[in-house]
Amino acid sequence: MADAAGKHIDTIALPALAPGMRWQLEPRRWRGGDGPHVHIQAAVHADEIPPLLLAHVLEQRFDALAAAGRLRGTISLLPFANPLGLAQFVGGNHHGRFELDSGDNFNRGYPDLSAALIERVLPRLGDDPARNLAQVRNVLTALLQYRPPGEPLARLKWELFRLAADADIVLDLHCDYEALPHLYAHARQWPAVADLAHELGMAITLLADDSGGAAFDESCIRPFEAVAAATEHPVPLGCEAVTVELRGERDVDRSLAAQDADGIVRFLQRRGVVEADNAAEDFDVPRATRLEAVDILQAPASGVLVWDRALGEEVRAGDALGHIVVPGQADELPILARTSGLFFVRRGHRWVRRGHHIGKVGGLDALPWRQSGALMYD
Ligand SMILES: [Zn+2]
Incomplete structure (x- = not known):
């Protein structure tokens, strides 16, 4: 259905979880105009609430911009990407990130149609990059039309992937434990997406060729990357897809959401999706590093997590960023930084088990134990 602002709201029914239950996605x-298509989805991890509030504010902004005739491209917005995860409660506590039944991470294992895509599209490619890009999109869209999986979680991922498959730009909105705002991007898209990092005030951008696990953003890029690698013909990386980490899970705040919505609208103005008010400002390229240079801190023991350093501090390798207090034991165990750089994520839960991932430090140099293809933890 369409309203006065030209907004269409679809409903995509998902396979029933049980007789008598219905669930669906509601993309807007x-x-x-003919400008770029941006697709924005909120909270695929389900227990990451700042994206849900931001999507609510963005919808109001997009309605107002459309009513004022200021849209130059297409915007699609999925205000909640994971109704299954939104409903997962155990003992009164919300559990997102993983589906409780399978243990699968909601942001891993997106469809990889590369083999079928390559087989069908290679005979259609030529010397014109724009035409090749259109061919890849056409074949990908056709492949997504048939045989969607029937299992509910796989079907959810299929539908999310399908909704983003024809977008030029994909913003996947997340948050971390306690965190500074940061961005994950494909290494080949830097510094092209520096304008987004600038407009959202990102403290750091993390770049990878393949972080592993087939996260949503990388899965949106993979079809183009796979075809480009399989042919001598020019195939552009047709989708700029990034994961936007909107600070920490408790940073649910109207003023922050308004600030982030302003930043996204300015970014869309830079990209010609929204009519610009005036010329875009120059900016210095914000801080970025390879994901291989991000140290993921682990709890050295089970115990009480006490932080001694604040987010945003520049720390040095060997610094104790916090301690684990093991009940009944006099000596506290230090949590040592293994690289020098920006302390930008830390766990907010204060009881941890040995080996839990509890923080992130973004350094300069690739760390030998960090390998492309295995850079994310679940
Ligand atoms: Zn997430």
Whole structure:
């Protein structure tokens, strides 16, 4: 259905979880012209609430921009990407990130149609990059039309992937434990997406060729990357897809959401999706590093997690960023930084088990134990 602002709201029914239960996705779409198509989805991990509030504010902004005739491209917005995860409670506590039944991470294992795509599209490619890009999109769209999986979680991932498959730009909105705002991007898209990092005030951008696990953003890029690698013909990386980490899970705040919505609208103005007010400002390229240079801190023992250093501090390798207090034991165990750099994520839960991932430090140099293809933890 369409309203006065030209917004269409679809409903995509998902396979029933049980007799008598219905669940669905409700993507919105605003069309304003031939400019780029941006797709934005919120909270695929389900217990990451700042994206849900930001999507709510963004919808109001997009309605107002559409009503004022200021859209130049297409915007699609999925205000909640994971109804299954939104409903997962155990003993009164919300559990996102993993589906409780399978243990699968909601942001891993997106469809990889590369083999079928390559087989069908290679005979259609030529010397024109724009035409090749259109061919890849057409074949990918056709492949997504048939045989969607029937299992509910696989079907959810299929539908999310399908909704983003024709977008030029994909913003996947997440948050971390306690965190500074940061961005994950494909290494080949830097510094092209520096404008987004600038407009959202990102403390750091983390770059990888393949972080592993087939996260949503990388899965949106993979079809183009796979075809490009399989042919001598020019195939552009047709989708700029990034994971936007909106600070920490408790940073649910109207003023922060308004600030982030402003930043996204300015970014869309830079990209010609929204009519610009005036010329875009120059900016210095914000801080970025390879994901291989991010140290993921682990709890050295089970115990009480006490932080001694604040987020945003520049720390040095060997610094104790906090301690684990083991009940009944006099000596506290230090949590040591293994690289020098920006302390930008730390766990907020204060009881941890040995080996839990509890923080992140973004350094300069690749760390030998960090390998492309295995850079994320679940
Ligand atoms: Zn997440």
